[in-house]
Amino acid sequence: MATASGARDATSSGSAACARPATTHPQPASGARRQTLVGARVVLPTGTVPDGSITIDGTRISGATPADAHVIDVSGHWLVPGFVDIHNHGGGGASFSGTADDVHKAIHAHRRHGTTTLVASTVTDDMDLLVQQAGLLSELAEQGDLAGIHFEGPFISPCRKGAHSEELLRDPDPAEVRKLIDAARGKAKMVTLATELPGGIDSVRLLAEHGVIAAVGHTDATYEQTVEAIEAGATVATHLFNAMPTLGHRSPGPIAALLEDERVTVELINDGVHLHPAALELAFRHAGAGRVAFITDAMDAAGIGDGRYLLGPLEVEVSEGVARLVEGGAIAGSTLTMDRAFQRAVTIDRCWTRWARRSRRRWARWRPGCRSGSSCRRRSRRSPSPPRCRSRRRRPPRPRRSADPWCWGHGPGHRRRAAGGRWRGHLRRGRTRAPRSARSAGRTHPAAVPSPARTARSAAAAAAVRTGARRRRAHG
Incomplete structure (x- = not known):
């Protein structure tokens, strides 16, 4: 392990900068003193361990801590591979x-x-x-x-x-x-x-x-x-x-x-x-x-x-x-x-x-309300490594549409984005009922204007209703 002082912002992802522990070492000298380094933040493949300890036997890192080991306090330092x-x-x-x-x-x-x-x-x-x-x-x-x-x-x-x-x-x-x-x-x-x-x-x-x-x-x-x-x-x-x-x-x-x-x-x-x-x-x-x-x-x-x-x-x-x-x-x-x-x-x-941080933000963007970051596992089209979110947080409310009717679209294939809202496609021709936001604003949506054919049919139906009503009153 190497001791690095001043690397205060090292993270578990940063341990990739430290390559794998050495596989070629000189043989330890006979009778080498055993030492234990304590108090340092130890960087491991799975993350960092605060107040970790490392025991050195000669030039090798051993897992057990012998009773006769010499303890060295390295608080405030990082121990990296x-x-x-x-x-x-x-x-x-x-x-x-x-x-x-x-x-x-x-x-x-x-x-x-x-x-x-x-x-x-x-x-x-x-x-x-x-x-x-x-x-x-x-x-x-x-x-x-x-x-x-x-x-x-x-x-x-x-x-x-x-x-x-x-x-x-x-x-x-x-x-x-x-x-x-x-x-x-x-x-x-x-x-x-x-x-x-x-x-x-x-x-x-x-x-x-x-x-x-x-x-x-x-x-x-x-x-x-x-x-x-x-x-x-x-x-x-x-x-x-x-x-x-x-x-x-x-x-x-x-x-x-x-x-x-x-x-x-x-x-x-x-x-x-x-x-x-x-x-x-x-x-x-x-x-x-x-x-x-x-x-x-x-x-x-x-x-x-x-x-x-x-x-x-x-x-x-x-x-x-x-x-x-x-x-x-x-x-x-x-x-x-x-x-x-x-x-x-x-x-x-x-x-x-x-x-x-960029990786965590990328996953969180795909599930509103999710802040799980790297624990997200939902498959994404933007990245080959798929996260899927396991968070049970509620989705935030959808943004409200603008009351301006011209922001909703007014033609085949036409798209226009409402200020602060979401993308909306054009509305079907012949729709007679405007969206609630337009009705509440007292405005007329372009789609609320009926087509000529629909107008004729409506007029004929209304005339038939009036004619029937007069006949019933006459015979009544």
């Missing part, structure tokens, strides 16, 4: 492209900020060096220090290269993609590539066959090309909105295709630099919390501070927490940690709380 970062290049002054010591240094830097499961990401480099680094990272993944390897480059578009060396980029040849997968010895988890390049779709199919995630990123693809890649097996959008064409009304590009498909998980860098809050809200609104994965895309400076660093073969300068290339000024990763991304989501962006 350990974070999972699927896109990370390093931190603590070291990168995953360095030696084994550098890799361990970067891992521990992010563990101090609550990340318990980490996927190591590489950057574009010479193919032989990438194969060599894949072998090193796979050994650490087998030991349980890493959850896997993510290859970001060299199979990306030169038009959207970002902080990658353009001289080392290449088309996604399926043979070279297979070479990287084999070098990782089953620990390759994801490969980012520009699917519009020659060999891109074939590489996506190859990755899907070997159980490796194909991610669309650093791409200049069109909407149609992105849809083709998704149908071929691509299931992740690498840092959505960044290093890809913008969303346009005539050429929606990859963003629209990645957001609309429910099979795609979208990565978001929530550091306040890579994305405007409105773009973050757009992703949550269309993808939903279940398809959003916060990532750091962190480089060496994460957890350290400003200065000059190397990102692969390129030099990066970090100023005020923003990493940019020395040549060109392009954004070069981030200095973000997952605890900051989570805290920003629930305190500044408020993504989870807005999304949850």
Whole structure:
């Protein structure tokens, strides 16, 4: 579990930002002291527990509380599941492209900020060096220090290269993609590539066959090309909105295709630099919390501070927490940690709380008088997840119609809405009795005027009645 202070508005829906508890941990040291954390608000998959307690045995969370446990009061804090970062290049002054010591240094830097499961990401480099680094990272993944390897480059578009060396980029040849997968010895988890390049779709199919995630990123693809890649097996959008064409009304590009498909998980860098809050809200609104994965895309400076660093073969300068290339000024990763991304989501962006409240309001609108929110289960045409209301509250009274007769409609197929009232269709021709509101107002409804044929019949009937009455009086 990770301790997050200041996340005062976290809700049970916000626990999706915290990925699942880590499945890969170092073995606890023998004789490690048992600790019990008490007084914190604990975030669980079913909701939050106030004044909860967690018992830690070494590096594992145990269910029982031993008598000799050391009790630590963490009142005023939140205990959330350990974070999972699927896109990370390093931190603590070291990168995953360095030696084994550098890799361990970067891992521990992010563990101090609550990340318990980490996927190591590489950057574009010479193919032989990438194969060599894949072998090193796979050994650490087998030991349980890493959850896997993510290859970001060299199979990306030169038009959207970002902080990658353009001289080392290449088309996604399926043979070279297979070479990287084999070098990782089953620990390759994801490969980012520009699917519009020659060999891109074939590489996506190859990755899907070997159980490796194909991610669309650093791409200049069109909407149609992105849809083709998704149908071929691509299931992740690498840092959505960044290093890809913008969303346009005539050429929606990859963003629209990645957001609309429910099979795609979208990565978001929530550091306040890579994305405007409105773009973050757009992703949550269309993808939903279940398809959003916060990532750091962190480089060496994460957890350290400003200065000059190397990102692969390129030099990066970090100023005020923003990493940019020395040549060109392009954004070069981030200095973000997952605890900051989570805290920003629930305190500044408020993504989870807005999304949850919007869902509850959407269900309540379909049953007037119902305030049950998410407990409503009535099927709705607006949403695929159907609620149906079990509330027994009375429906509120219908709005009153206006007394103005011209607001009710006066012709075949004509509709007009009464002020403050409901939609009304036209009334049948020949109706002789006006609505009660019109009669009470002393007005004549247009439908109350009889048709000529009806007028003639009524006049004839009235004449016959008068004639019969005169005859009866005469014979009487």
